[in-house]
Amino acid sequence: MTANTRATPATRREHRSLIIVDVQNDFCEGGTLAVPGGAAVAASIRRYFTEHRPEYSAVVATRDHHIDPGRHFAAAGTEPDYVTTWPVHCRAHTPGAELHPELGDPPLDAVFYSGQYDDGYSGFDGTTDADLDGDDGVALGDWLRGRGIDTVDVVGIATDHCVRATALDAAAAGFPTRVLLEHTAGVAADTVTAALEQMRAAGVELVGTVPGR
Template sequence: MRALIIVDMQNDFCGGGALPVDGADALAATISRYLESPEARERYAHVVATQDWHIDPGEHFSACPDNQTSWPPHCVAESPGAQFHPALNTDRIEAVFRKGAYSAGYSGFEGSDADGTALGDWLRRHRVASVDVVGVATDHCVRATAVAAFRAGFDTAVLPHLTAGTTTERTIAALAAMRDAGVALAETDQSPRSG
């Protein structure tokens, strides 16, 4: 079975948020359209999502962030910025895995659902062998989640056209790093076509 993991499609990573990623607002709607497509309905037995959900993440938050390991406050638990972007259709999402309560928490595999079940355990319990990863940011949480999925034994692909990164250069580097780590870069029927 295959699952789709939607990474951090939250208000604080979209326009007007604390850490906006260019294109994230449009991406939320694009992911929703993809979820409604016949391809996605047939391809995925399960759909899950991750959320940054910070309570007291220590040095992850900084008044003088370096935007590499420390950041301005974002996705504070229960805040409007931590909520899913309104253009993301959450109807198919079966479970949400919150990460980063008391630490940085880049990978969805560091998170757990409302019952305390870790993402990897949830996927195994539901007999998932393969995952596709989409969302933001390509060069941070998407990369961390995809690499962790592969290392946990899942056949893993990232759908680049359904991700958004912080810069073009960092996105290109992240995609190369994921490919080098064993993660496939895949297309769907919804992929933009050249020519």
């Protein structure tokens, strides 16, 4: 799955942000909703961040942070369908919800918590308050605009779910958006293909290839 462009350095540091999506223990090997290659992508993001940090005026992370997400978790005694229902994951204030250690300890400018009381696929649904939704924290889009950011790069987990949703919302909000595919991990080939097509159709620039695809 090869996009039409190669990774090139960001050229307008004062206006660009890197968004690291949901690189959490439960989404990496050994977690309750592990994505193949998640830990490797966490390490690749760390290397990319170390090399390219001067090109970004802000680096932020999003985190799944489920308190009571309702039907997002499969009901007890039932199998998740992995489309609208999922195994229990990223429970608020549990080790599974923490950033993966392979990501290192990047000096993030902000962290945005999503999914407290809903699915929370997009980082643009998140706020800076871990335990409250809506008006009780600063939303990602508002935070970026407040700092003069007008362009974003997206990396993280999973290409076909939360990365896709975050990139689509970024583009819909008016931010020229790139997804750096080599720093993402996808769940399944067919859903990754559909996600790439959807993002491309929405005007998201796809850079590189998804590892293993």
